Amino acid sequence: MNDIDLERYKAAWKSENHFGRQALSADEMNRILERESKTITRQFRTSLLMDIVLKGIAAVTLVGLLFLFRGNSTVGLMNAVVLSFTLFLLFVQWKTLQDVPRPTLATESLHFCLREMIRFYRERFLRALYVAAVSGSLVFYIGVLYYSWFKYSGIRPLDVDDYVVFIGGLLLAFAINAIAQRWQAAFHMKELEYCLQEIDAESLSRQQLREQRFRRIKASLMWAVWAMLGMLVLAYLIAR
Amino acid sequence: MQERKNTAEFLERVQAHQDIIHKVCFVFGRVPADRDDLAQEVLLQLWRSYPAFDERAAFSTWMYRVALNTAITFRRKLKTHAEDAPEPWVDGAQLACAELSDDLKTLYLAIGRLSAVEKAIIMQWLDERSYENIADTVGISVKNVSVRLVRIRKRLAQLIMEAKQK
Numbered sequence: 001m002n003d004i005d006l007e008r009y010k011a012a013w014k015s016e017n018h019f020g021r022q023a024l025s026a027d028e029m030n031r032i033l034e035r036e037s038k039t040i041t042r043q044f045r046t047s048l049l050m051d052i053v054l055k056g057i058a059a060v061t062l063v064g065l066l067f068l069f070r071g072n073s074t075v076g077l078m079n080a081v082v083l084s085f086t087l088f089l090l091f092v093q094w095k096t097l098q099d100v101p102r103p104t105l106a107t108e109s110l111h112f113c114l115r116e117m118i119r120f121y122r123e124r125f126l127r128a129l130y131v132a133a134v135s136g137s138l139v140f141y142i143g144v145l146y147y148s149w150f151k152y153s154g155i156r157p158l159d160v161d162d163y164v165v166f167i168g169g170l171l172l173a174f175a176i177n178a179i180a181q182r183w184q185a186a187f188h189m190k191e192l193e194y195c196l197q198e199i200d201a202e203s204l205s206r207q208q209l210r211e212q213r214f215r216r217i218k219a220s221l222m223w224a225v226w227a228m229l230g231m232l233v234l235a236y237l238i239a240r
Numbered sequence: 241m242q243e244r245k246n247t248a249e250f251l252e253r254v255q256a257h258q259d260i261i262h263k264v265c266f267v268f269g270r271v272p273a274d275r276d277d278l279a280q281e282v283l284l285q286l287w288r289s290y291p292a293f294d295e296r297a298a299f300s301t302w303m304y305r306v307a308l309n310t311a312i313t314f315r316r317k318l319k320t321h322a323e324d325a326p327e328p329w330v331d332g333a334q335l336a337c338a339e340l341s342d343d344l345k346t347l348y349l350a351i352g353r354l355s356a357v358e359k360a361i362i363m364q365w366l367d368e369r370s371y372e373n374i375a376d377t378v379g380i381s382v383k384n385v386s387v388r389l390v391r392i393r394k395r396l397a398q399l400i401m402e403a404k405q406k
Contacts, residue, residue, distance in 0.1 A: 005397055012343040013366040024258060024279075026251045032280050033247075033287050040315045105309040106289030106302070110360060111379025113309045188315045191356075195312055198357045199380060 040117070040188070041100055044125060048097045051132040055090045058138045062086060065142065068149050075145070075155060078237045085230065086138060089131050096128050114196040121189045122216050129181050130223040136173035137231065144169070167235045174227060182220075189216075250290050254283070257300045260367075261307055267351055267359055268311035281314055282307045297373075304369070305377045308360045350399035358392050365389055 024032075036042070062083040069075040101120055104113055144166060148155055193213075254261075261282050269275030285306050293302055340348070351359055357378070364374045371389075375382045 005400065006393055009343055009347045009400065010366050010368075012341055013347060014368070016341065016344050024255075026248075026255065029251050029254065029283060030247070032283050035280060035284065038277065038281055038314075039285075039310075040313075043315075105285050105313070106292065106306045108309075109305075109377060109379025110309055110312060110357075113313055117313050192313065195356050198355055199378065 040125075041120065044128070045097065045100050047132065048093055048100070048128060051128075051135055052090060052093050052097065054135050055086055055093065055138070058135065058142060059083060059086045059090065061142050061146070065145050065149075069145070069154070072154065074237075078234070079145075081237060082138070082141060082234065085234075089134060092131055093128060096124055096131075099124065111196070111199050114192050114199070118189065118192050118196060121185060121192070122219055125185060126182075126220055127223055129185065130178055130227050133174050133177035133181070134227060134230070136177040137170045140169050140173040141234075163235075167231075170231055170234065174231065178224075178227070246290075250287060253299050254286060254303070257303050260300060260303050263363065264304075264307040264311050266348065267363060268356070278311055278314055282310045285310050301369070301373055301377075304364065304367075304373075308363075308377060312356050312360065346400055346403045349403040350396055353399050354392065354396070358388075358395070361385065361388060362392050362396060365393075 062079055065079045066076060066083065069079060101116060101124075104116060108116075261279055264282065265275040265278045269278050286303065289306060293299070297305075351362060354362065360378060361374055364377065369377075371382045371385045374389075375385045378385070380388075
């Protein structure tokens with residue numbers, strides 16, 4: 001009974017020419033071919049490039065700060081540490097940019113594409129996301145020091161409230177950047193994982209799925225912990 | 241000159257099978273803006289991959305693969321995921337959908353209730369693609385396609401009945 005009904009709908013599906021009437025002309029297609037792709041890897045590449053430029057500018061301005069605060073050994077040391085950290089993050093982002101996977105949508109199965117996309121999210125996207133979020137704190141840090149230089153020609157005597165505001169600003173700048181992007185990515189990643197689990201339903205045990213999820217959470221936590229440690233070291237240097 | 245010829249040849253081939261793009265976007269996109277974005281992305285992916293297309297499979301089979309892979313892995317705007325998004329044919333902005341036959345409206349309504357992977361499989365079955373083709377596109381065994389199709393067809397029939405009762 002079900003099959004007979006479905007054959008009728010299948011015939012309707014095959015014979016329907018509604019979409020033929022909506023067909024795009026060659027000119028319309030040509031215009032589309034000139035646009036930018038919106039795939040996640042493409043957007044990722046663009047945002048990586050933007051972050052590299054931003055961190056590059058931050059590194060140059062940090063060199064400026066090194067020069068301006070050359071008379072203050074504590075701030076000088078702090079700037080040197082932040083500059084080294086920035087250069088290291090620049091290198092990490094550059095390496096990530098070199099490793100952005102090529103799309104395989106046209107040559108591989110859906111199963112393969114989903115697996116690659118999830119791997120890309122876990123191994124590259126999340127790491128790059130936390131590294132990029134540090135840019136917010138860097139901008140805040142540099143902004144405060146330049147403000148301080150132009151306003152007071154150095155660092156004025158600080159009390160506890162100043163430290164709280166400064167450290168809070170650094171953490172907030174990082175958290176706002178990281179959380180907003182993480183939320184977007186988590187939603188898409190969950191969808192992809194759901195599809196992959198469905199395809200693998202008959203071959204993948206629940207235990208394996210749990211392990212996959214555990215590995216993802218562990219990787220995210222590791223990067224968050226590293227980023228927080230970096231902030232704490234910075235805070236320690238400031239408060240010293 | 242050669243590039244222009246390639247472009248013309250590509251556009252001609254895509255135009256001959258562009259109902260595949262429209263059907264995939266109609267099934268996977270819930271709102272018109274989402275469907276337009278998806279159609280553009282599928283076309284771009286086809287164009288970028290075209291130089292590597294080796295003619296081993298039929299062009300339409302290759303198009304199906306790219307369209308389905310793109311539709312399922314494409315990151316949409318969060319707001320277009322809303323569960324209460326209107327069905328395509330009751331969306332006032334999509335007037336052309338009123339031209340769909342009742343059977344097709346019922347069919348799309350039922351397909352809309354399936355999961356992404358089920359949609360990918362059933363669409364190819366509706367287009368009478370071979371089990372080997374479906375298996376190759378999704379990345380599962382032919383036997384698995386056969387088992388899943390029994391299940392999906394049963395569910396689709398149930399959903400069609402429910403849709404007709406509404």
